[in-house]
Amino acid sequence: MGALTELDLSALWVSVRLATITVIVLLIVGTPLAWWLAHTRSRLRPIVEAAVALPIVLPPTVLGFYILIALGPYGPLGQIAHLSLAFTFTGLVIASVFYSMPFVIQPLQSAFEAAGKAPLEAAWSLRASKLDAFLTVISPIALRGYISAIVLGFAHTMGEFGVVLMVGGSIPGETRVLSTTIFEHVEVMEYAQAHAISAFMLTFSFLVLLAVYITNRRFPIHVS
């Protein structure tokens, strides 16, 4: 860590902030979506599932390109915001939400499928309203799914590069994250710093996955 500069530390802070906010947004948006996917009989289900899984197979530059267009002053999101969201932290959060969505949705969906509707009906029969039953019965039963979703969503956002480069542009303190910092260090031949950050990311990623696999053997984790 001694090799990290002030700029590197600010990149670490941006990365952590980005990953935290992205995971929070994804839990709020993802819980109802994952619940719907787990229990719907709608014909739309495979279409939505495929759309959610797209970031796993799509080159990050493709996703980044479309999000960049959407965020720009003439894109739909830019129109709503009345200004260009490209190259801003907010834009980066929006991009990360799409990019990390499958890593949050899939563990939640598996957990909800495993929990089934039976405990929910039991809770209703005991006078628990729908929200009450979800909070006191389903979410504890799906707790491991939530742990997977949080850890994977966080780690995957920490590790994103292509989308960040396209949408964020690596502005120090605003959109420059750890992964883009490594790239820039290498470009100017600062191998010691690139080494330090890379080693940190490698260790961090391994420990995160180790933690997931140790605490969670029940729900399959779909990592591409």
Add this chain to the structure above:
Amino acid sequence: MSRLLACFDVRFPTFHLNVDLDVPLSGITAIFGPSGSGKTTLLRCLAGLEQAPNGFMRFGNDIWQDEKIGLSLPLYKRPIGYVFQEPRLFPHYNVRANLLYGYKRIPVDERRIVIEQVVDILDIGHLLERHIHKLSGGEQQRVAIGRALLTSPKLLLLDEPLASLDIQRKQELLPFILRLHQELAVPVIYVSHAITEILQLADRVALLKDGRLVGVGTLNELLTSVTYRGSFGSHRIGAVLDTQIVGHEPQYGLSQLEFSGRRLFVPLQSSAIGQAVRVHILANDVSLVIGKSNAPTSVLNVLEATVQEIREIDHSSVEVLLDIGAPLVAGITRKSLVTLGIKPGDRVFAHIKTVALNEEIID
């Protein structure tokens, strides 16, 4: 007496439920029928767990569902206790927390049933601090029943609560279910395809077949009726009598039961005088005698009866429907019928060779 009214006409992909149910809200009403006849679906409709586009349901004076005006109370707003086939206990809570889950969610002034009562009736006091996965199947189902009771329900729906248990556990749990409605006075709707459970528990039976109600009546009416008795299996033909223990004769190893002013002797019972006992008398255990009531016989249970109806069964046997203050069926040969020369309205004596007691009615 207040009644439960329910009309459902629901088409499922593989099956059509079409029932028009009207039963009094008292005692145990059994929904009986073969597997796949729609019993569980009907129960789920009563609970509001199935979409029933034309459904209507009235509980006493309260309308729970009237799709014409777009009304269907969700399950959590119906005062129903529901015990599913599987216990469905919450794995992240211990037994006590499971029991109190519903109790905590009802208003304090609606708590008629308290935890001590339920623990006592279901004998689960020693389990309270245990984790769910440390319980046997029977224990889990008892906790599930207790959990439902602690919402002080106005109606208890039981969906084959014994189905997943072995015969010994079944016999253990049956008395608990009987005590539920005797001690807590909660009307019960009990779904089962097991005739033994029906014989032991039901006050009244709704026969379901292919999604339709084919008959509703007291257990005895259906058991002794020509139309419906086939549904119960031919070896079950007979009558069920609800009696009370009125005396013990330990010197003879006998107890005396009473029903409609008549008395029956059965082997000595351990239950106290005044306790309710249900007995089952099979048609083949009843023979008929014409003559004086004081004619000596080794048969202990001789009851005066009126012949109500004679039914042809096959070329060698007939069935005689008798009135002994309750319906009773005697299975006799056609030759005996000719010898006795009895016809409807005649007075006869029914000699009852065996009185099967509640707990002896097993598969």
